[in-house]
Amino acid sequence: MKTELQHINFLYQTNSQKEYHISLSYQLFGKDLFSAPIILVNHALTGNSNVSGEKGWWKQLIGENQAIDTKKYTVLCFNIPGNGYDDFFIDEYSDFTPSDIANIFLKGLENLNIKNLYAIIGGSLGGGIGWEMLAKNPDLAEIFIPIACDSKTHDWLHAQCLVQQFLLNGNDEPLQKARIHAMLCYRTPQSLNERFQNKFNQEKQKLASEDWLNYHGKSLAERFSLKSYQLMNHLLMNINANEKDLNKITARMHLISVDRDLFFPSSEIKKCFENLKINKNKIFYHEIKSIHGHDAFLMEYEQLDKIIKNIL
Template structure:
């Protein structure tokens, strides 16, 4: 059994983005975990904003959910994970981040799936912007997967989300410490007032003479600055802002009703980014013309980041699929 490997690259030729930008070549890298491709059902895992294809292993970001004898068991399922071109993990840099939207990345991933001669996936799963890319893939290729599992996300970026991404972009373009400052702001959206209260209780760091919440935010900013590139942050933020399966392509009903996959929406009751009211509205709309759709909720004080924290709940919610 091959559990993990180094990223492998595919070179895509002559790609034109929706905005009309032409790329003669684009590097698409990926990793495969578990059984070799075509020997077991394949699960495509889409990474979130600061993530990458290293889903499991020593520095795997979803080790608690995916791996040997885990919820998504790498003894039973082949895990495929692409890197969003420009996320920095494979040294591919994209400076012109405004060239791309979320659907472009979905098209690139679909080209990768076809290149690997995959006829159908067992499931596509992703949290946050990774879930948005999952929605876009299913909208473009309605027969591509048996299960679509968007977690802490939605089929579109709301005004609230666009506003926060706009502020992120302002910080990234104008701050003297762009990655650190943008990350500090982002953490306020990823968590909740209740989460901070339970963790910090207004305590102070005597050594630094600041509040512990402040030192924690600075730590997160510095940590990301060491491992993430500015161009990558700008691009991924742009993708978070541009999720919309209906852009220039018809109504939600027209597009979603064609998706053949069973759709399993998982929201987080305290998510400030992709709110449960939007998730529930999506579910209610889908129910009108699809019978293979479910909606479930993670209950947590931790907000948007709960999909990376509440593993036991996620395990229970996903058990019937895997």
Template sequence: MESIPNPIILQNFTTESGVLYNLLPLSFALFGLPLHTAPVVLVNHALTGNAQVTGENGWWNDLVGEGKTIDTNKYSVLAFNIPGNGSDSFSIENYQDFVARDVARIFLKGIETLQIKELYAIIGGSVGGGIAWEMLALAPNITKNLIPIATDWKSTDWMIANCFLQEQILNNSSKPIEDARIHAMLCYRSPESFKEKFQRTINQDLLIFNIESWLAHHGKKLQQRYQLSSYKLMNQLLKTIDITRNSDDFETLLSKTPAAIHIIAIDSDLFFTPKENLETYNELKKFKENVFYSQINSVHGHDAFLIEYKQLDNLLAAIF
């Protein structure tokens, strides 16, 4: 079962930077059992994703659905569209108005509006996982399980640097979405992944390297279905993940939550590195019992959370 109800309209929302939005539509999708009849799993989408996590065009069909790890016969699965992500008619022109925590606050207001008292789990990869961290820091009792995948509670200098380059491309290129996507693919994959896939082969039709035609293809594909304003906004969110920004320190924030935290890293992730994830885990272990760390082994880098679903399946089986 799937329903895409009318959006929730948030009134008089002030962002962390002090900008007032009189009306902010929050569209969402529901899958599986009706709300208030089963435990609720919130799935936060990544940069080019949306609320369509399963079903036709579902970007996480391998993981969410009937008889899948997150079984829609057992759970109510809820997914919000990040306002301005391009999946509805609402767009945000001043992307710098927002930081990741604003989206966490918006999602929490959505949950409150839907009268959900507690979630069974919040799961998200990449920027969606960063927003999940921000939600837990703001509302320590909101969920029983936090499952951040290929992400962290803060954007590192490396992440900020790559997002800065993305922003330069998006603001200055004559083909902004295509060029930014080509750079982003280098962050989402790994040198080993490219080596395994392309082996320095030549595209005989175009007389260029296959890696080049593949990157160009990904650029064009995104350009056809994605809005520039959405890309700028999502990149800004990726750059501004930090639960401690203008707030308490890491330990103060996370010692308040009873939630179990299941950190899942990817051994070849060049974007949110496993080293950072391990540091987060070790930091949490100093003051919290129910913290778990596991790793996806893959040559595919950051994108492995969308590719290695069998491993992810095994890692999540115990929770679901």
């Protein structure tokens, strides 16, 4: 299977009535397309289509003999247009919502002639886009696995993204500052306190935790453009799958939360599960236990592995 970046080009009119030439890029892993069940993986905020292989950001989960076994499945991952991984950028981020990204991914599937998916899996923003896709096309997938995400952005998350937006609109190291604030939403007080224990970095004359935050701010600024991060933050702020349509989704659903997630609290995900369970049998709730919080979906692979192997 070729895993390099491939492109689909088309005209797209956004919900806000703006016309864009979209260059939708994607990668495929595992079995040849149409020779095996297809799993669509929707990437999170600063992720991209490179989900498996040496530099794959979910390589602990997707690969040969992994929970998402590339010896059994075809894995497809689109880049959210404007994430910059494929050098495609969007100037006016506010023209787009996750509903548009869902439309674009659905167009991508149509273009590839994929009518049914075995599963859709997405973490954080990627899961939100999964909800939006299924609200529009309820019979698209046999299984849906949204991880550390919800079908809508709730007030708390919106508020954190608002702070991100203020920081990103500033002039002084906007990406670094926004990322440092974001890291505190992706982790928890316990995670930082237990890990760093007020250790002091003598060489840098600062707390090791401060150095760690600075490192993450700096490394994001090196790998991400301001434009892309503004778009991704705006998308995270605006997940809003049509509630009435959620009941029509036919996929077997497995909602996975992280017990200490400060971004998409497990209590909200559980509420979503309980609401949908009223009308649906094939729906299940799983919880990852982790002091790390939201980022557990990128860290707690032993738990994720077990949950996902049992689902697929």
